Structure formats: structure tokens, C-alpha cells
Amino acid sequence: MAELDVQPKRSNPWWLWLLLAIVALAILMFLFKGCNNDNSTTSTTDSTSTTSDTTKTIAATTPDWNSVDFNAAKVVDEDVTDPGIAVSGNDQYTIYTLGENILFDTDANALQGDASAKLKQIVASLNKRFKGAQIGVFGSTDSTGTAGHNKALGAERADAVKNWLISDGGIDANNVTIHSLGESKPVATNATESGREQNRNVSIVAFPNK
Structure with a gap:
């Protein structure tokens, strides 16, 4: 009977998985930071707009x-x-x-x-x-x-x-x-x-x- 030459399955090195995890984490952090910046910009714009409207209202109602x-x-x-x-x-x-x-x-x-x-x-x-x-x-x-x-x-x-x-x-x-x-x-x-x-x-x- 012929002998089968069966080689054990090679597993990926542990450091490769670690590198992939770090890259994925970096991508998630970048996306999360981008969302926060958008919200902050919107909030600042809304606040500035409200302040401007209030100033205009006061100016319009205060006699000269x-x-x-x-x-x-x-x-x-x-x-x-x-x-x-x-x-x-x-x-x-x-x-x-x-x-x-x-x-x-x-x-x-x-x-x-x-x-x-x-x-x-x-x-x-x-x-x-x-x-x-x-x-x-x-x-x-x-x-x-x-x-x-x-x-x-x-x-x-x-x-x-x-x-x-x-x-x-x-x-x-x-x-x-x-x-x-x-x-x-x-x-x-x-x-x-x-x-x-x-x-x-x-x-x-x-x-x-x-």
C-alpha cells in the first residue's frame, strides 16, 4: 500500500491577526471621529445662527x-x-x-x-x-x-x-x-x-x- 504524505495544515502567524485587528480598530476610530466633527460643526452653526437671530430681534425692538x-x-x-x-x-x-x-x-x-x-x-x-x-x-x-x-x-x-x-x-x-x-x-x-x-x-x- 502506498504511503500518503499528509502535511499538517499551516496556521496563519499570530502577529498577522494582531495587525489586522489594529487596522480595523484604526478605521473604526477614524469613522467615529468624523461623525463627531460633523455633529460639532452642525451644533456650532446652529448656535451661531440662534445668537445672530436673537441679536437682530433685540436690535429691532430697542428704540434708537x-x-x-x-x-x-x-x-x-x-x-x-x-x-x-x-x-x-x-x-x-x-x-x-x-x-x-x-x-x-x-x-x-x-x-x-x-x-x-x-x-x-x-x-x-x-x-x-x-x-x-x-x-x-x-x-x-x-x-x-x-x-x-x-x-x-x-x-x-x-x-x-x-x-x-x-x-x-x-x-x-x-x-x-x-x-x-x-x-x-x-x-x-x-x-x-x-x-x-x-x-x-x-x-x-x-x-x-x-
């Missing part, structure tokens, strides 16, 4: 207080009958102006007792025409004294009116801001007593929501 023209044309408001209240403005905003002598004693920042009746007329007009509008309270002075003192006095008077509007007038505190013009934007000459008196005032500016 620096654009207010306190020499705007006078307008008629049937709810404001007190001659001590001047009403002016345009199609963007309305200005209610009260003289210093109506609201305050000379060089003082506390509201006088009879100021409430006049402020109530303004609030009635605001509630009727500009419910929920952004309200800016501006304090102005004449040029007597230092610019620093006038700036501070204008802010104090504007703040006093703001507090009344919120506590007594029922205006939403989130809708009211104060601005001190001091002596910087006179509506009349400071060379005469009459002009200086006109420059000492507080203006309530209503920007209707668009």
Missing part, C-alpha cells in the same frame, strides 16, 4: 434713543388738555414735555404735589395710544452750573418721573428707561431767563412697538 428730536413739531392730543404739557413728535415717537417748574422746585429732584395730576394725563394718553410701548424719560437742564452737576441733576429728575410712572402710573418697569441730557440738547437759548426755563424740563418719549 439718540435719534429723538426734541424740537419736533407740536401735535394735538385730545387726552392732554393741561397747557403745562407740550406734546410733539412724528410717526416714530411721541414726546410729552413738562417744565421743571411744574415738576420740581428749583434745583431739586423731588416731585411736587401737583405734578401727579399732569403725569396722570400723560399716562392716560400712553395707555390709550401706546400700550406696551418703550418709554424713555429724559432729564434736561439749562447751562447754569457745571456740566457734571447738570448731568447728575437731569438723571435724578428723570429717575423721579420714572419711579412715579411705575409706582403710581402702572407702567411696566421693563418698558421704562431713563436718560440724562443735562445741558447738552437745549430747545432754546441759554442766554435769556426765558430760554433757560424752557431748557429745564423732563420729556417722556413713547416709541410704539412695531
